[in-house]
Amino acid sequence: MTVQPAQQLVLRQPDDWHVHLRDGAMLQAVAMATARQFGRAIVMPNLSPPITTVAAARAYATRIHEALPDGSGFQPLLTAYLTDTIDPREIARGHAEGVWVACKLYPAHATTNSAAGVGSIEAITPVLETLERIGMPLLIHGEVVDPEIDIFDREAVFIERHLEPLLGRHPGLRVVLEHITTADAADFVRSGPANLAATITPHHLHINRNAMFRGGLRPDFYCLPVAKRELHRLALRAAATSGDPRFFLGTDSAPHARAAKEAECGCAGIFNAPYAIESYAAVFEAENALHRLEGFASEHGPRFYGLPLNDGRITLLRQPQEVPSRLHLNDAAGQAVDLVPFHAGETLPWRLL
Numbered sequence: 001m002t003v004q005p006a007q008q009l010v011l012r013q014p015d016d017w018h019v020h021l022r023d024g025a026m027l028q029a030v031a032m033a034t035a036r037q038f039g040r041a042i043v044m045p046n047l048s049p050p051i052t053t054v055a056a057a058r059a060y061a062t063r064i065h066e067a068l069p070d071g072s073g074f075q076p077l078l079t080a081y082l083t084d085t086i087d088p089r090e091i092a093r094g095h096a097e098g099v100w101v102a103c104k105l106y107p108a109h110a111t112t113n114s115a116a117g118v119g120s121i122e123a124i125t126p127v128l129e130t131l132e133r134i135g136m137p138l139l140i141h142g143e144v145v146d147p148e149i150d151i152f153d154r155e156a157v158f159i160e161r162h163l164e165p166l167l168g169r170h171p172g173l174r175v176v177l178e179h180i181t182t183a184d185a186a187d188f189v190r191s192g193p194a195n196l197a198a199t200i201t202p203h204h205l206h207i208n209r210n211a212m213f214r215g216g217l218r219p220d221f222y223c224l225p226v227a228k229r230e231l232h233r234l235a236l237r238a239a240a241t242s243g244d245p246r247f248f249l250g251t252d253s254a255p256h257a258r259a260a261k262e263a264e265c266g267c268a269g270i271f272n273a274p275y276a277i278e279s280y281a282a283v284f285e286a287e288n289a290l291h292r293l294e295g296f297a298s299e300h301g302p303r304f305y306g307l308p309l310n311d312g313r314i315t316l317l318r319q320p321q322e323v324p325s326r327l328h329l330n331d332a333a334g335q336a337v338d339l340v341p342f343h344a345g346e347t348l349p350w351r352l353l
């Protein structure tokens, strides 16, 4: 007897626990790519200027809803951008009013639009004490910015220099180490307390650092934290497919206009939203772990954030689909925004119905 592989996969509707929806024309062009598959998404606040006030977050939520068709059930979950001077009372007020659900910590100058980020984590102790008290999660871009540290070591060094001491000082703080890229991070989270979790992107499950240099310089595979060696990719695949509830889906879809990726100083970020769930499904199937995709994509995240699971379902069909090499997505004025999707030119085995 031969067992036929499943032709269709029905999943509880997933959420994206880390996405960049941007603003203006880019927001209008990319919002639907996320909303067509995910029920909710944790929307990053690194706009320019960044989202540092309750009023700015409210206005941004309105713009996100306006970028989507009427009746879209998509729910953006906004975040506050931490600076050295943000007032903990403003954070607590936005949380109490349901305007934002988490705070984002960018070490200053670590990544795109992080110049206004945090210079010293110790210096924002009153903010962290507030988060601990009110149970609001802290989401961290975990890389040191010390130029002496090799770029491939910045995540591991951040864990040792900053994350471990931070968890020691604030044992009740709920922390998500975002877009982990190393075996070091996966091990640290796995052996850490229940209030520590991590998101994992599709690209860090698919590519290692060779992808940036295959046959020439490939800006579409450049993101931060930068992809690491193969052993790290394999460790991330093991973590994502392990069933451990501290690991969950966060695409870090980070669209940049074509010209900004190919510039003299090209922007970091991979636009993976259009085929995100298919991209994860390909990984879980290759690891014989399709039965664990639903936990990773639809259950672990809401449980960590203390939110209900989505009621809806999505269906994936085993229908190979070719990913276009470019996408021309329209903004509200009908102007096309050109973007290169992750998996451009490749064939993915599953297709979202």
Ligand SMILES: NC(=O)N[C@@H](CC(=O)O)C(=O)O
Pocket: 020, 046, 111, 112, 113, 141, 222, 223, 224, 225, 252, 254, 255, 268, 269, 270
């Ligand atoms: N991941 C990236 O490479 N870029 C993100 C910022 C971030 O998540 O660090 C962006 O906003 O472009």
Ligand SMILES: [Zn+2]
Pocket: 111, 141, 178, 179, 224, 225
């Ligand atoms: Zn980041």
Ligand SMILES: [Zn+2]
Pocket: 018, 019, 020, 044, 252, 254
């Ligand atoms: Zn990001």
